[in-house]
Amino acid sequence: MHPLDQATSLAPSSCGSLHGCTCDAYWxxxxxxGGVTAAILMRAVLERTDRLGxxxxxxxxxxxxxxxxxxxxxxxxxRTGRSVQHWYVELRQADVVAANATIVCAKRNATWAHQPxxxxxxxxxxxxxxxxxxxxxxxxxxxxxxxxxxxxxRLPSFDGRLRSARTCLWLDNAVPRxxxxxxxxxxxxxxxxxxxxxxxxxxxxxxxxxxAYFHIDSENLSALGDGPLLGVADANTFVAGFFxxxxxxxxxxxxxxxxxxxxxxYRT
Amino acid sequence: MHPLDQATSLAPSSCGSLHGCTCDAYWxxxxxxGGVTAAILMRAVLERTDRLGxxxxxxxxxxxxxxxxxxxxxxxxxRTGRSVQHWYVELRQADVVAANATIVCAKRNATWAHQPxxxxxxxxxxxxxxxxxxxxxxxxxxxxxxxxxxxxxRLPSFDGRLRSARTCLWLDNAVPRxxxxxxxxxxxxxxxxxxxxxxxxxxxxxxxxxxAYFHIDSENLSALGDGPLLGVADANTFVAGFFxxxxxxxxxxxxxxxxxxxxxxYRT
Numbered sequence: 001m002h003p004l005d006q007a008t009s010l011a012p013s014s015c016g017s018l019h020g021c022t023c024d025a026y027w028x029x030x031x032x033x034g035g036v037t038a039a040i041l042m043r044a045v046l047e048r049t050d051r052l053g054x055x056x057x058x059x060x061x062x063x064x065x066x067x068x069x070x071x072x073x074x075x076x077x078x079r080t081g082r083s084v085q086h087w088y089v090e091l092r093q094a095d096v097v098a099a100n101a102t103i104v105c106a107k108r109n110a111t112w113a114h115q116p117x118x119x120x121x122x123x124x125x126x127x128x129x130x131x132x133x134x135x136x137x138x139x140x141x142x143x144x145x146x147x148x149x150x151x152x153x154r155l156p157s158f159d160g161r162l163r164s165a166r167t168c169l170w171l172d173n174a175v176p177r178x179x180x181x182x183x184x185x186x187x188x189x190x191x192x193x194x195x196x197x198x199x200x201x202x203x204x205x206x207x208x209x210x211x212a213y214f215h216i217d218s219e220n221l222s223a224l225g226d227g228p229l230l231g232v233a234d235a236n237t238f239v240a241g242f243f244x245x246x247x248x249x250x251x252x253x254x255x256x257x258x259x260x261x262x263x264x265x266y267r268t
Numbered sequence: 269m270h271p272l273d274q275a276t277s278l279a280p281s282s283c284g285s286l287h288g289c290t291c292d293a294y295w296x297x298x299x300x301x302g303g304v305t306a307a308i309l310m311r312a313v314l315e316r317t318d319r320l321g322x323x324x325x326x327x328x329x330x331x332x333x334x335x336x337x338x339x340x341x342x343x344x345x346x347r348t349g350r351s352v353q354h355w356y357v358e359l360r361q362a363d364v365v366a367a368n369a370t371i372v373c374a375k376r377n378a379t380w381a382h383q384p385x386x387x388x389x390x391x392x393x394x395x396x397x398x399x400x401x402x403x404x405x406x407x408x409x410x411x412x413x414x415x416x417x418x419x420x421x422r423l424p425s426f427d428g429r430l431r432s433a434r435t436c437l438w439l440d441n442a443v444p445r446x447x448x449x450x451x452x453x454x455x456x457x458x459x460x461x462x463x464x465x466x467x468x469x470x471x472x473x474x475x476x477x478x479x480a481y482f483h484i485d486s487e488n489l490s491a492l493g494d495g496p497l498l499g500v501a502d503a504n505t506f507v508a509g510f511f512x513x514x515x516x517x518x519x520x521x522x523x524x525x526x527x528x529x530x531x532x533x534y535r536t
Contacts (some may be wrong), residue, residue: 059327063347079331108508117504211479236385240376
């Protein structure tokens with residue numbers, strides 16, 4: 001079983017909710033990597049037999065620290081329309097809601113289509129050396145990061161020089177895994193905190209909320225196989241302890257798969 | 269009382285939830301203008317005496333059509349940390365959840381700050397003629413739209429010519445209203461659907477989910493008084509019945525107040 005499938009696996013529990021367990025392989029500073037938490041909430045909906053169509057959007061709120069060990073996930077259908085369906089999902093440890101999500105699924109139809117945004121230009125992934133795999137944060141070693149524009153410096157502390165918040169990079173699983181919405185949701189949170197890029201140093205910072213929109217259906221997503229995705233990320237503002245970041249995930253042939261944004265709490 | 273305060277006013281009801289009523293002054297194609305629905309959910313949290321700090325983010329899902337008449341709003345505190353607080357809010361008509369929201373509030377601290385994004389350049393609002401106030405959609409008449417870049421054409425149907433999805437414009441209330449988070453939340457949804465701009469024609473399209481991040485606290489927000497805000501909006505992709513749009517709201521002196529994104533369902 002792929003480590004990501006292990007980390008996101010859920011089993012039915014006696015009380016009607018789902019039961020899971022944190023996975024050390026995806027550990028971050030003080031808890032599981034948020035992308036995996038988001039993917040767990042997404043998987044809880046993906047596995048519903050009464051699901052309508054494919055995921056269209058997800059908002060995940062990281063409401064409390066998640067401790068090593070087991071958790072429960074409760075899924076509530078909010079509303080099913082003709083072609084759009086809304087879900088609310090909660091991840092709990094004991095009586096604490098540690099994460100929640102609203103997820104929209106939809107049946108998609110062939111319609112007029114138009115893509116004003118253009119894919120970033122980048123050399124092939126294989127022509128770029130991946131970032132060295134020596135991060136103290138376990139989750140980083142589950143992926144490969146090949147920077148096209150920007151890099152992740154790791155100075156002992158901020159040296160006062162402001163670097164660009166924008167990066168472009170190829171992202172991949174260290175162990176290849178066919179593309180699906182569990183993987184795509186995980187990758188929406190795989191962009192390093194923009195503050196690390198701007199300050200050139202890495203330190204704990206907590207995503208408070210993340211939203212992703214998906215622009216592809218499951219059929220076209222699985223047709224991508226298991227190769228790398230091209231990502232671009234940027235930030236608008238860092239102020240009073242919070243910064244935003246925005247990102248896009250592209251297929252190698254220039255199809256926009258997902259757009260995502262998050263708000264992150266920092267202390268510095 | 270300002271029309272927006274009337275449209276978003278909530279009274280405690282006997283069952284512990286809040287009670288409100290739709291307002292014809294903010295009617296859109298088939299229901300209330302989504303910005304007002306979002307503001308109602310925001311107000312339900314703003315009026316909580318156990319609220320911690322100011323709104324930091326909101327995700328609103330428009331889960332069902334809202335009929336003319338009364339509705340109930342239920343507010344649930346999800347988790348209160350030291351400086352960040354999470355809420356879940358539902359708007360119901362009878363047994364149908366017609367909208368829900370996750371809202372994050374936070375105490376903000378003076379920290380290192382940095383704003384990589386630059387404000388759009390625009391002539392003063394007063395130097396631009398507002399868009400004629402002849403829309404058949406009542407809510408449009410509650411606001412003023414002064415286009416700096418792009419306009420809203422209203423052809424009988426799409427003529428096949430692709431226009432830019434990007435607009436820059438001054439946005440204001442028709443009746444002046446001091447800035448607060450009810451107003452700012454409303455204005456996050458005040459950008460016309462990007463498909464109208466691209467196709468040059470206006471038709472019903474339904475926002476499915478909207479997320480906004482706020483980059484200002486209530487003190488600095490109210491210090492703005494009641495003037496116009498400068499907005500920029502754009503879209504990345506229109507595919508299979510859904511398009512995304514992204515936007516920024518700026519104060520006249522170049523402070524980024526809010527960044528927002530939404531996903532919209534269209535049929536064409």
